[in-house]
Amino acid sequence: MIMRNFCLAFVSVFILGSVNLLHAQSLIISEYCEYNHNASEPPTFNHYIELYNPTNKTVDMTHYQLWRARDGGGWNINNGESVKPLDLTGTLAPKGTYVITRPHSDEKPVTVKGQLSWKFLNISGNDAIGLAKKNDSGEFLLIDVIGTPDKAPKTAWAVAGVVKATKDHTLLRKPSVCAPTTDWAKSAGTDAENSQWIVKEENDISNVSQHNADCGK
DSSP, X not given: OHHHHHHHHHHHHHHHHHHHHHHTTOOEEEEEEOOOOBOOSSOBOOOEEEEEOOSXXXXXXXXXXXXXXXXXXXXXXXXXXXXXXXXXXXXXXXXOEEEEEOSSOOOHXXXXXXXXXXXXXXXXXXXXXXXXXXXXXXXXXXXEEESOSSOOOSSOOOBTTBTTTTSSSEEEEOTTOOSOOSOHHHHHOSSTTTOSEEEEOTTOOTTTTOOOOOOOO
16 A cells, blocks of 8 residues: 555656646747727738747747637637647747737737737637647647636636736736746736736737746846
8 A cells, every 4th residue: 555655646746747847948928919900901900929938948939839719619629620729830049039920910010020820819808828838748738828718708808807808908927927827817816916917908019029027047
């Protein structure tokens, strides 16, 4: 019995260590923008997700994917059909940012600074976003989230005490956040002090591609 308990404890520590290792030295979602579209023809949408490299090493972006869950329907599902996650490309320098945009963006800073465009990034406030990282077995595992994939609010999630913060707002990760988390409740927080995010006004793109963080030298 003692040996069995020891083995179980060892396996638990090994699994926990593997999860922690996956999160350590990983990218984070540093900015989220649900930018109200312009009523033009064709319509334009300036939604974007920014990723940040808090490490001191250049990151191979092919080890990462971006996921989306529409209206609580589960990761990478659109109207009951599977959608391929977005495979990221290239490399990202230490303390650098990587911007994923939606097609038909008309705001020059967003268009110019976007490394990739993804048509499934048509977020509307209650669509969860996930960042996944490849483990040693070649499997992509979720490491960072905005929202919950299987249960979505009618309109948007509250963040930092701001009601419907994921709609018609820009979310900026606080400089103190240097590691990803899949605990959305902890990340969103209940007020401005305990949230990992700063909620900015709609259409505020002043920080795109220039994230500042206190993540070591």
